[in-house]
Amino acid sequence: MKKILTAIFAMASTTCALAQETPTSPLEISGSVDTYFKYDFAKDPRNAKTSFVTDHNSVSLGMIDIALKKKTGKASFVGELSFGPRGQTQSIPDAAAAGSSFNIQNLYVNYDFTDEFSMTAGYMGTFIGYEVISPVGNFNYSTSYLFTNGPFQNAGIKATYKFSDKVSLMAGLFNDWNVYSASRGVSAIGGQLMVAPVEGWTAYLNVLSGAGFGGYGTIEDLTTSYQITDKFKLGLNAANYDIKDSNVFGSYIGAALYPQYAVADAVTLGLRGEYFQYKKYGTTPKTSFTAVTFTANIKAGGLTFIPEVRLDHNSDKPFYKESGAIAPNAGQFSLAAVYAF
Template identity: 30%
Template sequence: MSTNCFRTAILFFALALFSACIAAPAFAQQTGGQGTSDQFLDFFRRTTVSGFVDGYYGYNFNTPGTRKTGPERTFDVNHNSLSLNLVELSLQKIPTADSRGGFRLDLDYGPTQDIVNASDPSGPHVFRNIGQAYLSYQADVGKGLQIDFGKFVTALGFEVIKTRDDWNYSRSLLFTNAIPFFHMGVRATYNVNDKVAVAGYVVNGWNNTVATIDKKTFIGQVTVKPISKLTATETYIGGPQIPNTTDWRHVSDTVATYSLTPKLSLAGNYDYGRDKESGATVRWQGVAAYAKFQANDWFALAPRWEYYDDEHGFTTSAAQKIKEFTITGEFKHKDGVLARLEYRHDYSDIPFFLKNANRFSDHQDTFTIGLLYAFSTK
């Protein structure tokens, strides 16, 4: 299916959904189809419909000749440009003991999806507009074993693809370089009790909707919540990523969040990765520290600091130690509008950041204004 056809299909889907919401009750009254109306309403009682529009203006004080930042940034890459980032329409039904089937479908459009799917071996455009699409079933095992099959975002990292769910507008070095974006496969999650949850995955690999090798990649995760204010998650991913090799890529991802006060939250993320390239072992690791101070209902301040060691240049294309500091001011309107003003300073131990037309600098400063609108029926 061509990209234009897929975009058209998404548009028709959105219009059909909107039209159905308006027309179904009237149709049921005209036809006397009370059962049809009840089923329709029951579907939307159980299903959450949500979405958002995300855009930004970014200015890079290095004024790069390419008008874009380098591999240290993920999505907010454009310089001195008003840019659309991501638009999403999402439907989700969470399985329960009373209704064990479920699903999630995230329809996405924007440059973010080009970046997320750029390395997909099936082609960057085939599944580009499907952010997530999976079926769910809650098995009658203990407290409920949930099994999902399809395409879903990765379990690794503190930050996520959707800006609205992060504390800062730009993504961290760890999110950009140390971990995958998404997977295609099967996952099982189980809450042992109110303090411990476990999960296991079998997937095609890193950012693969279609398998390129016979062997699979495995993910294991344990989440503990010893007290209400503290949550810690350890995730491991391992498996071969290149055909005709037995070498595995390993990543250990540790995330912890702590609510120090009702207004101040802290978080930390550590990643360690290892692989082989041309028979030689390559490593990367980094740590990120976060804080968010919710001053009141409409304003929050969120600083972030990171250190990332790409020892062999495997993830950033240059062997270096890179750091960044970000400060984000968030302004929230009660009707779903969100604005973020952000300053970020990146610095490396080598000249890594493009400056002007063809020079390189060991540092980079950027300023970003992000604007979002989000809605949800629940």
């Protein structure tokens, strides 16, 4: 632990020293604002089993997200905060009790030792998975089961080496998932291999092992996307998470496919098809979800309208009908407006 702290302080000191000698870039400011209306076909908000878009028959808030970035020579920082339900109560962790504060999305420093090698320390968006908290980073407005059940963010220190534009490798030490300070020490190790075999195709092979949701476990993840033609893009996310203690809930396996087709300059249609299974734990049997989400992105300058229809199925009947009776199916319609600046 002492060694890690020494490395972080050494990196920070070097950054300060070099900052006096090298030119600075302008401060970058960017962010987004989002709001949505959702209607659950069974009029029951409990049918939302994934993150965000949880209200029913309501014009609701997502979040305002503000990011700052500055680079001084080889050193840079990113600080990103979000305010609003998507960035507060629905993100983990909420900085204050009762969901009245904000969520840090990114807060880290980075140093590029060379063009190929860099180190980063702080709190960062997770390297696991296809979807992210920010609505600007996702095509669909609702989120997948894989996103909801995986890590959102990881605090830690990582090193990245870029062998070429087609291959890079990251390795790092991390806290347990989604915490600003470790409750079980710097107890997870993670890595990411990025390969870009052909132009337009990028694949990330990710592993994170150590303290996480439900105790200690290991998650293996494949996230890839391929811009096959000017108009057609295909994305894939597949992951497996095993908690060491087989009596604890939270182990899962799943895959999601993301085909998207641009029908016009400003309009892209997309689909997310997902299979997701919570694995058996203790005496509780496994349970499986399938979900199909039809989404359109209509862009007008910085604004994107996202109409969406989502259908979920689970034969174990975790959903509710309008009468309150349990049901195997759920459906919802939502219309979101996301402005990126």
